[in-house]
Amino acid sequence: MSLQDRAPRGALMLGACAWPLLALPGVTQAAEAAAPTVDTVIVTGARNPEDPPVVQDARQRLSETPGAVSVISQESYAGRAALALDDVLRDAPGVYAQRKWGGDIRLSIRGSGIGNANHNRGLLIAQDGVPLNEADGYGDSQVADPLNTRFTEVYRGGNALRFGGALLGGAINMVTPTGRDAGYDAQVRVDGGSFGLIREHAALARTHGDWDVYLAGTNQTGQGWRPQSQQNLQFGALNVGRSFGEGREVRFILNGSNIAQEIPGALTRAQFDADPRQAAAGNVANDQSRNQRGLRGSLRTTWRLADGLTLEAAAYAVWKDLDHPIFQVIDQQSRNYGAFARLDWEGQAAGRRADAYLGAWARTGDLDSNFYVNVKGARGAPTSRTLQNAEAFDVFGEGRLFVTDRLALVGGATWGLARRDYRSFAIPGAAGTFDLDARKTYDWIAPRVGMLWEDEGGAQVFANLTRSVEPPNLGSMSPTNTGFAPVRAQAAWTAEIGTRGRRGPLLWDVTLYRAWLDRELLQYTVGNGVPASTFNADETVHQGIEAAADWRVAEGLRLRQTWTWSDFRFKDDAQYGDNRLPIVPEHFYRAELRYEHPAGWWVAPAVEWSASDIWVDYRNTVKAPSYAVWSVGGGYRVNARLSVFVDARNLADKAYVSNVQAQIAATAASAAYWPGDGRSVFGGITWTY
Numbered sequence: 070m071s072l073q074d075r076a077p078r079g080a081l082m083l084g085a086c087a088w089p090l091l092a093l094p095g096v097t098q099a100a101e102a103a104a105p106t107v108d109t110v111i112v113t114g115a116r117n118p119e120d121p122p123v124v125q126d127a128r129q130r131l132s133e134t135p136g137a138v139s140v141i142s143q144e145s146y147a148g149r150a151a152l153a154l155d156d157v158l159r160d161a162p163g164v165y166a167q168r169k170w171g172g173d174i175r176l177s178i179r180g181s182g183i184g185n186a187n188h189n190r191g192l193l194i195a196q197d198g199v200p201l202n203e204a205d206g207y208g209d210s211q212v213a214d215p216l217n218t219r220f221t222e223v224y225r226g227g228n229a230l231r232f233g234g235a236l237l238g239g240a241i242n243m244v245t246p247t248g249r250d251a252g253y254d255a256q257v258r259v260d261g262g263s264f265g266l267i268r269e270h271a272a273l274a275r276t277h278g279d280w281d282v283y284l285a286g287t288n289q290t291g292q293g294w295r296p297q298s299q300q301n302l303q304f305g306a307l308n309v310g311r312s313f314g315e316g317r318e319v320r321f322i323l324n325g326s327n328i329a330q331e332i333p334g335a336l337t338r339a340q341f342d343a344d345p346r347q348a349a350a351g352n353v354a355n356d357q358s359r360n361q362r363g364l365r366g367s368l369r370t371t372w373r374l375a376d377g378l379t380l381e382a383a384a385y386a387v388w389k390d391l392d393h394p395i396f397q398v399i400d401q402q403s404r405n406y407g408a409f410a411r412l413d414w415e416g417q418a419a420g421r422r423a424d425a426y427l428g429a430w431a432r433t434g435d436l437d438s439n440f441y442v443n444v445k446g447a448r449g450a451p452t453s454r455t456l457q458n459a460e461a462f463d464v465f466g467e468g469r470l471f472v473t474d475r476l477a478l479v480g481g482a483t484w485g486l487a488r489r490d491y492r493s494f495a496i497p498g499a500a501g502t503f504d505l506d507a508r509k510t511y512d513w514i515a516p517r518v519g520m521l522w523e524d525e526g527g528a529q530v531f532a533n534l535t536r537s538v539e540p541p542n543l544g545s546m547s548p549t550n551t552g553f554a555p556v557r558a559q560a561a562w563t564a565e566i567g568t569r570g571r572r573g574p575l576l577w578d579v580t581l582y583r584a585w586l587d588r589e590l591l592q593y594t595v596g597n598g599v600p601a602s603t604f605n606a607d608e609t610v611h612q613g614i615e616a617a618a619d620w621r622v623a624e625g626l627r628l629r630q631t632w633t634w635s636d637f638r639f640k641d642d643a644q645y646g647d648n649r650l651p652i653v654p655e656h657f658y659r660a661e662l663r664y665e666h667p668a669g670w671w672v673a674p675a676v677e678w679s680a681s682d683i684w685v686d687y688r689n690t691v692k693a694p695s696y697a698v699w700s701v702g703g704g705y706r707v708n709a710r711l712s713v714f715v716d717a718r719n720l721a722d723k724a725y726v727s728n729v730q731a732q733i734a735a736t737a738a739s740a741a742y743w744p745g746d747g748r749s750v751f752g753g754i755t756w757t758y
Contacts, residue, residue, distance in 0.1 A: 080742070086576055109675045121142070123219060127222065127244075128139045131224075132529070132569075133521075134224070135531040135590075136227065136519065137225040137228055137578075138225065139161045139162065139222075139292075141157060141158065141221040143175050143190050146159070147755070148673075148714045149751075150260050150751035151265070152215070153168065154166055154172075154173075154668070156215060159728060160631055162617035163178060163225050163615030164176075164178055164225075165177045165633070165653050167744075168727060169728060170295075170333055170743070171293065173332075174442065175471070176192060176194070177238065178192055178226065178654060179237060179635075180237070180611040182238065182590075183637065183652040184591035184592040184650070184729075185592055188209040189201075190207060190545075190590070190758050191234060191239040192238030192240070193239070194208055194209075194241070195240060196244075196365060197243070197322050198242060198679045199242060199383075199385040200405070201213065201240055203436065203661055204405050204432050204459035205459035208542055212304075212324075213243050216246065216270045216287050217245060218361045220244050221243050222240075223239070225239045225580070225587070226239045226535060227239070227537060228533075230465055233409065233463035233465045233485075234463055235535075236537055237586075237611075246274065246285075246308065247310055248282045251283055253274060253757045254275065255272065258756075260753035261752065263750055263751065264291055265291050266291040267289070268288065269287070270285070270287045271285065280310070280312075281310045284306070285299040286303070288302070289301075289304075291304075294362045294749070295744070296346075297332065297348040297352050297357070299331045300331070301329040302326070302330070304326050305327065306322075308322045313372075316379060318371055319368070319370045320368075323365070327362050329358065329359075330360075331358045332395065333352055335349065335729075335743050336742050336743075336744065337738060337741075338736060338742055341744060345744035346744070353447060355396075358393070361390065363387065363388060366386055367386075369381070369384075370382055377416050378415075379412070380410065380411070382408070382409065383409055384408040386404070388459065389402070389403045390402050394443050398440065398443050399440055400438075400439045400440075400441065400448070401436055401438045402437050404434065405434035407430065408428055409428060409429065409430040411427070412428065413426045414426065418470055421471050422470075423468060423469060423471065427469030428465055429463065429465070430461075430463045430465070431463075432461050434458070434459050434460075435459075449495065450498070452502070454494045454502070459489055459490070460486075462486045463483050465483035466481055466482065467479060467480070468480060475522055475524065476522045477521045479517075479520060481517040482514060482515060483515045485515065485576070486512045488508065488511075489507075489508065489546065491506075491508075491546070492506045493505045500718050501650045505548055505549075505552070511538075511540040511558050513538040515535070515536040515538050516535075519531065519535075520533075528568065529568060532564075533564070534564045535563050536560070538560050538561075540559075541603065545603040547621060554603070556605060557588045557605050558601055560588060561586040561611075563583070563584040565582035565583075566582075575618065576618070576619040576620075579619075580614070581613075583611075583612040584610065584611040586609045586610070587607075588605040589606040591606050607639075607642055609638065609639050609650065610636075610638055611636075612637075613633065613636055615716055616633070617631045625664055625665045627665075628663075629660065629663070630658070630660040631658070631659045632658045633657045635654070635657070637653060637700070648689045649684050651686060651687065651729065652731060654679045654683050654695065655680075655681035656679075657681075658680055659676070660676050661673050669703040669707070670706075673701065675699070675700045675701065675702070676700070678695075678697040679695050682694055685731070686735040694726065696726070698719050698725060699720045701717050710756055710758060713752070713755075714753050715752045717747070717749070717750045719747055720748065720750045724744070725745045726742045727744065727745035729742055
C-alpha cells in the first residue's frame, strides 16, 4: 500500500489518539484550579522589539500552530510604495505573489490555483475574517488597501483550520487597525512617482473611555507603465469598538472600495521581445478594464465567558458591483452573507495541560450575471443571463495535549458542505443561450494531526499531516444546456515538517512539505479572448521548501532573505507523464540588506531573483526566462512626527516576464506573457501625530 493510500487511514487513527477532549464549563473550572503556573502557549523565542504589542500578540497566538504561519506588520512595508498585496507579502516565505497589471495579483501558496486564468482560487483571502472570496470560493485581492491593514496573518496550507474550510493554499487575513492599536492619533501620507502615481492617505485613531474608533481613506491614481493601464482607486475603513472589560468587546468594521483599472493584456513572446511595454491590440480596441465597487461590513465580538473559555463570533455582509469589459462586457452584482463562531478553551485533559477550539462557519452568496457584446468598452447586444448561488457550511475543531512540558500533540478536523445552484435563461436572438436549472452538492471530512515541540530557548520543531478539499467554483463548472461539466472536487494530503525560532542575531523559519493531489483543478487558455476551460488532472505532486532567515549582521545592519523551492508536477499522467506544472518557478529568492544609522536615515538594496525558467504549457515545450531585478530603498526620520522615503525599483530597467498564463501547448500565437514593470522611482512623506 502506498503512502498516499495509507494517509487517510493513518490520519484518522492518529487524530483519534491526539484529540484532547473539549471540557464542559464545570470541568474546565476544576481543571484550571489544578493547572500548574506555566505559560499556556508555546512562543517562538524572543519577541521582535520592532513590532508593536498588537503584532507581538498576533505572533504569539500564531506560534501555537503546529505548522507554517507568518505575521507581517504594517511597519515592515511602511518605508516603500506598497500598492497591493504583492508588496505586502514580499517577505513571507512560501507565498508566490506576482503582479500581472495594476492590483491584479497572481497569488498562490504551495501551488494553490496555479492554473487559474484570473483572480484567486484555492486560497482564502479575508479582511478581518470576512472573506474577499465569493461564497463559491472565487475571488480577488484588489479590494484590500495595504495602508488600512494593521497586520497580515498568513496560514500556509492546512494551518488555516482555525478559519474553517480546507483549502490547499490556506488563508491570508488582513486586519484593520483599531483606535487602540493604530499607533497614532492622526496620520497623513502622500506617495508619488513614476507612471503618474499619486496616492493620498489620511487616518484618525481615537479612544474615549470604553470606546475606540479608527477612520481612514485612501485615494490613488496612476497611468501605469504600459498603455491601457490607467487606474483610479479609492479605499475607506471604519472600525468602531466598545470594551466591556478585560477580554470582552464588540466591534463594527466597515470597509469600502471603488476600483477603476484598465487592462493592458498579456503578450505573445514575439510581442514581448519586440516591446514589452506595448499593450495587447485587442485590449486597446475594446477598452478592456475592471471597474468595481464594494462594501464589506461585520459585527463581531470577543467575549470571555469564564477563565480559560472565550467566544469569538461575527456576522458579516458583502456587496459588490462589477462592470468588466473584456472579451465581452461582464455586468455582475453579488451579495454574500455569513456568520461564524468559535470557542477557545484552555485547561487540562487527562491530567495534562491542553487547549482546543471548536467552531462553525456558514455562508451564502448570490450573483446576478449578464454578458454583452463588447463595443469599444460599451455594452452591445446581450449574450448571456444567469443567476448563480452558492452555499457553504463548515464545522471545525482542533485540540492540543501537552504530553510533556515541551511537546504537544495536535489533532483536528473539519466537516464541510458546499452547494452550487446555477440558472441560465435563453435570450431571443442570442446564439448559444439556453434555459438551465442545475444544482450540485459536495461534502467532505478533512482530518489533521500534528506535533509541536519547543526547547528552552524558544526554538520550535513542528510536523503535521492534513487533508484538503476544494470543490470547483461555478465558473469552473462550465454549464451547458445539459448541465454542469463533469468537474470533480480536488483533494490532497499534505505532510509538512519545519522549524522556527531565534538564536542570538539569527531568526529562521524553514518548512519542508509534500502534497499528494487527486483531481487537481487545472485550467488552460483555449484561445485569444476566450475564458479558460477547467479539467481534473489524475494525480499530481506539489512539494517544496519555504525558508526565511533574518540575520542582524551588526549594529544597525540586517540581512533578510526568503527562498522558495517549488516542485509541482504530474505523476504518471496518461497525457503529460511526469511533466512539471507551469506558472510557478522552481526556485524563487528575495533578499534585502538594510542599514539603519543612529541619525535616523536608512538604506536598503534588494534583489528579486526568479532563478528558474517558468514552464508556460503542460506539455513542457516552451519556457519564460528567469530574471533578476535589483532595487534600492531609503528613508529618513526627520523627527518623531515626520518621515520620508524613496523606493527605486528595477534599477537596470530589466525586461522580464513577471508571470505567465498556462497553455496546453504554447505556440507563437499564445498571448501568455505578462511583462514586469520597467525602471521606476517612488517617494513618500508621512506625518504622524
